[in-house]
Amino acid sequence: MTKKDLAKVLKILEKTKFDLEAKINEDHSAETRLTDEVDQSIELANKQFKESLRARDAAYLKKVNLALHRINTGGNFGTCQECEEEIAVKRLFIRPTAFLCTPCQEAQERKKSQLPVAPRGEKVLGA
Ligand SMILES: [Zn+2]
Numbered sequence: 001m002t003k004k005d006l007a008k009v010l011k012i013l014e015k016t017k018f019d020l021e022a023k024i025n026e027d028h029s030a031e032t033r034l035t036d037e038v039d040q041s042i043e044l045a046n047k048q049f050k051e052s053l054r055a056r057d058a059a060y061l062k063k064v065n066l067a068l069h070r071i072n073t074g075g076n077f078g079t080c081q082e083c084e085e086e087i088a089v090k091r092l093f094i095r096p097t098a099f100l101c102t103p104c105q106e107a108q109e110r111k112k113s114q115l116p117v118a119p120r121g122e123k124v125l126g127a
Helices: 003-029 037-072 089-094 102-114 121-126
Strands: none
Touching: 003 037, 003 089
8 A cells, every 4th residue: 555545544534533523422412302292202213313323433433543543553554454465445445444355354244144143134135
């Protein structure tokens, strides 16, 4: 990976981090108080939905921070953790948090989908 490409990935990561942090903080302050019963049930569903989104954002933010940490500490960013081949730059532009190359990622996903402990997998396959 060239320095120019790395700088570009770094920029993407920093922007993603900024956006995620803003989103997570904004959701916290945007709690609404409703008194109507119907509104309350909608609000509850809405809140649960927001919670799940926030959890997903927080999990992604962790990955972003990890990727930034790997870049800033001169770690093996852009190297597949499985086969130690370079991850395609194009892939990193789309998914800068990737730590596996495409073939290893696909192999891992195949392995995961064979595990019996993922009952929600049906949804993913049906989508
Ligand atoms: Zn690999």
